[in-house]
Amino acid sequence: MNSTLQKISFKDLADKPAFAIPENRPLLLWSHEKRQFSSQDWSRYFAMLPQELQEEIGNYIKWEDRQNCLIGKLLIYSGFLLKTNTPLNYGKLLREPYGKPFIEETDLHFNIAHSNHCVTAIFDMMLVGIDVENIRDLPLQDFPNTFTPDEQRDIDQLGHAAFFEYWTRKEAISKAVGKGMGIPYDTINAKSNPFQLEDRLWHTTSFEKEGYACSYSLETMEEPYFLELLFS
Numbered sequence: 001m002n003s004t005l006q007k008i009s010f011k012d013l014a015d016k017p018a019f020a021i022p023e024n025r026p027l028l029l030w031s032h033e034k035r036q037f038s039s040q041d042w043s044r045y046f047a048m049l050p051q052e053l054q055e056e057i058g059n060y061i062k063w064e065d066r067q068n069c070l071i072g073k074l075l076i077y078s079g080f081l082l083k084t085n086t087p088l089n090y091g092k093l094l095r096e097p098y099g100k101p102f103i104e105e106t107d108l109h110f111n112i113a114h115s116n117h118c119v120t121a122i123f124d125m126m127l128v129g130i131d132v133e134n135i136r137d138l139p140l141q142d143f144p145n146t147f148t149p150d151e152q153r154d155i156d157q158l159g160h161a162a163f164f165e166y167w168t169r170k171e172a173i174s175k176a177v178g179k180g181m182g183i184p185y186d187t188i189n190a191k192s193n194p195f196q197l198e199d200r201l202w203h204t205t206s207f208e209k210e211g212y213a214c215s216y217s218l219e220t221m222e223e224p225y226f227l228e229l230l231f232s
Helices: 010-015 039-046 051-058 063-084 149-158 160-177
Strands: 005-009 027-032 093-095 101-103 109-115 118-124 128-134 195-197 200-209 212-218 225-230
Touching: 005 010, 010 063, 010 225, 027 063, 039 063, 051 063, 063 101, 063 109, 063 118, 063 225, 101 109, 109 160, 118 128, 118 212, 128 160, 149 160, 160 195, 160 200, 160 212
Parallel strands: 005 225, 027 225, 109 128
Antiparallel strands: 027 118, 093 101, 109 118, 128 212, 195 200, 200 212
C-alpha cells in the first residue's frame, strides 16, 4: 500500500487537530490496540459518548469487544473532525435500514470494520466501504455460494491469502452499496476492478498490515490519506 502513513495520538487530536484532510481526498483511519485500556484512559474516552452509545458498548461481554466498539466511535469522531474541522455531535450518528451507519445533515460518508484487535474506518464525500479480517486458519470448504469459479480456483491454489483478499473485497463493495450480506457474494467479482454494482463503479484496493487483510472500496480512484491513531 502506497498511501501516506502517519501516526498520531488520539489525545492530541481530540484537543486540537494538527492538520486537515483535503475535501477531495479519502481518509483511512487505522487502530491496532492489543492491550486493554487503563482505567484512566477508558474513563476519559467513555465519557466522550452519550448514554445510548455507552449502553451499546456495555452490552458486550468481552473487554476486547467493548474496547473495539469504543474505538470505533472514536474513529468516527476523529474522521469527522479531520474532514470537516468540526466536532461530531454523536446524536446525528444514525443507521440506514440495512444497518449501515451514517451521519445526519452532512455530505460526508464513512464505513467502519473491526477484527480481533484492529479497528479501521474510511471517510469520503462519496460512498465508501471497508472490511478487515485477522488472517487465520479457517476451513475454507465451509463457504459455499460465496466465490466465483475463478476465485475458487485461486483459493484452492493459494489458500488463505486469496480467501481473505477476496472476502474483504466482496465485503467492502457490499458495505459501500449499503446492503452488507444482503447481496449474494458470488455475484460480486472480487477480481474485477473496477466492479460495477447498482449502476456505480467501485474501485477496490487490498493490502495486508500487522497480520490483517484489509480492503476498501471507493467511487473514486483518489488514494486515501492513511492515518494510524494511537490510544494508549
